[in-house]
Amino acid sequence: MSTQLRVIQWATGITGKASLKSILRNPRLELVGVKVYADEKNGCDAGELLSQEPTGVICTQDKKEVIELEADCVIYSPMPWDVEEMCEILASGKHIVTPCPYWFPFTQDKESAERLTEACESGGVNLHASGINPGGIAEMLPLTLTGLCNRIDRITMTEYGDCRDYGSEGVIRDLMNLGRTPEEAENNPVKDMLTSFWNEPIDMIAEGLRSEVVHYSSEHNYILANQSIETASGTIAKGTIALNNYRHIGKTKEGTEIIQEQIWFMDDITQDRLESKMEIPQDSGWRIRIEGDVNLVVDVRLDAPSQPERTQMGISLTGFHCANAVEATCKAKPNGIKTFLDLPLIAGTMGSYSIFD
Ligand SMILES: NC(=O)c1ccc[n+]([C@@H]2O[C@H](COP(=O)([O-])OP(=O)(O)OC[C@H]3O[C@@H](n4cnc5c(N)ncnc54)[C@H](OP(=O)(O)O)[C@@H]3O)[C@@H](O)[C@H]2O)c1
Numbered sequence: 001m002s003t004q005l006r007v008i009q010w011a012t013g014i015t016g017k018a019s020l021k022s023i024l025r026n027p028r029l030e031l032v033g034v035k036v037y038a039d040e041k042n043g044c045d046a047g048e049l050l051s052q053e054p055t056g057v058i059c060t061q062d063k064k065e066v067i068e069l070e071a072d073c074v075i076y077s078p079m080p081w082d083v084e085e086m087c088e089i090l091a092s093g094k095h096i097v098t099p100c101p102y103w104f105p106f107t108q109d110k111e112s113a114e115r116l117t118e119a120c121e122s123g124g125v126n127l128h129a130s131g132i133n134p135g136g137i138a139e140m141l142p143l144t145l146t147g148l149c150n151r152i153d154r155i156t157m158t159e160y161g162d163c164r165d166y167g168s169e170g171v172i173r174d175l176m177n178l179g180r181t182p183e184e185a186e187n188n189p190v191k192d193m194l195t196s197f198w199n200e201p202i203d204m205i206a207e208g209l210r211s212e213v214v215h216y217s218s219e220h221n222y223i224l225a226n227q228s229i230e231t232a233s234g235t236i237a238k239g240t241i242a243l244n245n246y247r248h249i250g251k252t253k254e255g256t257e258i259i260q261e262q263i264w265f266m267d268d269i270t271q272d273r274l275e276s277k278m279e280i281p282q283d284s285g286w287r288i289r290i291e292g293d294v295n296l297v298v299d300v301r302l303d304a305p306s307q308p309e310r311t312q313m314g315i316s317l318t319g320f321h322c323a324n325a326v327e328a329t330c331k332a333k334p335n336g337i338k339t340f341l342d343l344p345l346i347a348g349t350m351g352s353y354s355i356f357d
Contacts (some may be wrong), residue, residue, distance in 0.1 A: 002019035005072040005330055007323075008033040008094070010061070012041060012049055014168055015131070016077035017254060018319025019259050021050055023075070026349050034059040035066040037078070039266060068091050073326050075102060077319070079170040083112050087119035090127060095330050097219050100195055103139070104339050106198035108215070112336060120335045128329040128338045130346075131318040132356045133159050135285045137300060138201040140340045143208040145290055145298060155205060160260040162268060164282040165231035165311035177244055179236045183221060187243075193246065201259045202250035208341050213250035213258070221245040223274045229266050242266040242274050268298030268307065282309040324348055350356040 007029050009020045016345040023029045024047070033349035036059040037145040047055040067088060067332060072097040076086060089096055101270045105113040116127055130136065142155050146257060163172060172178050175194065177185035188194070198217055206213045225242035228235050236242050243265040251260045271277040281287070283300060328343045340346075 001060060004007075004028055004030040005326055006030050006032040006070065008035065008066060008069060008071045008074045010035040010045070010066070010076045010089075011075050011078035012036055013077065013079060013203065014166070014315050015319040016075070016320075017049060018316040019075045019077060019323045020319075021052075021316075022320045022323030023326075024050070024052070024055065026323060028349055029323065031071045032071050032124045033057060033066050036061055049218070072330050073137060075319075075322050075326070078231070079168060080174075083115065086127065087115055090116065090119035090123045090125055090184075093125060094125045095125040095326075097325045097329050098127070098129050099135065099318045099322055101129055102127070102199075102200070102337065103129040103213060105199040105337070107203045108199050112270045117336045118155070120337065124335055126329050126332050126335055126338045128325055128332075128343065130325050130340075131320050132314070132321060133157075133262075133286070134197065134201045135318065136321045136346070137317075139204045139208075140346075141286075141298070141300070142288050142290070143205055145288060145296060146205075146209060148291050148294075149290055149296065151246070152209070152256050152261065152290060154257040154289075156257075156259040156261060156287075156289045156290040156291075157201070158263060158287045158289075160280055160282050160285055160287070161262075161314070161329075162307055162311070163233075163264050164229070164231040164266055165308040166298060166315065169233045172194050172233040176262075177222075178264060178266055179231075179234065179240050180239055180244075182224075183228070185220075185222070185241060192273075198246065198248035198260050198262075199250060201260055202248060203259050204339055204341065206250060206252050211252040211254060211256070214253045215251040217249045217251075219245075219247040219249075223264065223265075223271075223276050223278065225273055226275045227273050227283045229273050231266055235265045243278060244270070245278065264282055283307060284314055320348075321346070 010057040025266045042061045045054040048058040076098040124221040133277045246262045248260045267273045269283045300311045
């Protein structure tokens with residue numbers, strides 16, 4: 001009998017395609033379905049989306065057909081996501097791993113946490129929200145590093161991203177507010193929801209430290225484009241936001257600060273096309289800084305010759321990490337929302353794969 005876990009890839013945008021590639025490579029996973037939205041992908045073989053050999057799995061826009069498939073897990077990667085839909089998938093008896101919310105919703109969004117938990121219980125399954133930021137680099141890595149430390153005064157996770165080659169308009173404009181006017185960013189209908197999303201990793205880190213956050217604050221600084229800038233997600237018009245610096249800060253009851261910082265920009269690191277400049281040490285990647293009686297700085301860099309390749313690698317990490325989390329998510333007990341605090345170490349999988357294949 002096959003011991004493979006049967007997986008559905010739900011949406012095949014930039015991160016969804018990375019997950020799809022990872023499912024197809026992983027001998028412990030079997031692709032059994034692909035849900036797509038785009039008309040031109042409907043009816044295509046999944047392999048075709050990746051310019052690979054045919055897989056025999058045909059992509060479909062038909063949600064009902066996908067929900068009715070026999071499968072263990074769905075990697076759910078749409079934009080936008082839908083909590084109702086997530087509940088429907090869970091209640092149908094399929095685990096979900098997703099780069100979308102909800103990473104640690106128990107404090108910021110109790111209502112969604114309860115609905116998702118009920119759906120998990122009714123389907124006898126789990127939900128694990130992962131990715132990179134939030135996800136593996138925003139929470140799991142800082143928490144892992146705290147295990148090397150003693151007194152901890154401040155934990156800062158900073159993401160640096162030259163986002164010109166990130167081709168998702170939905171993520172770049174609706175979530176990151178790049179290419180928007182400051183007024184549009186301020187009045188973004190999802191502003192409060194975004195704040196709660198950046199607070200979720202903060203809450204998870206605090207919980208991991210056996211503490212809790214007693215005060216939240218945030219700062220938003222931005223720099224406008226001094227000329228129009230062409231990017232994979234469209235033109236960034238002169239006078240709109242071309243660099244966003246968000247800082248979300250949680251203070252624990254012991255006074256430790258946990259900071260999630262994003263520096264996203266639409267220029268190269270010289271920032272010549274911006275109205276002013278900010279000190280940015282790397283064009284893509286992350287810095288984790290822990291301050292206390294030991295000061296630790298860990299830089300995560302993407303080693304590739306060009307910025308488009310670094311962007312592609314950075315986004316791929318999100319999709320790969322989701323696929324790597326499928327086994328742990330499917331095995332976890334009791335059923336419910338499973339965060340990094342509930343799951344064992346999520347490592348890559350070699351299986352029968354050989355780099356010489
Ligand atoms: N946690 C993290 O680290 C992290 C990092 C990056 C992204 N994300 C999240 O991952 C998700 C996917 O991001 P991405 O970069 O892959 O975005 P993307 O390239 O824009 O892909 C989104 C996909 O959603 C599908 N879609 C189209 N219209 C839709 C609709 N009306 N409702 C629902 N889905 C629709 C499409 O799938 P088809 O192409 O198959 O038709 C599209 O390609 C987003 O929700 C984003 O917030 C998380």
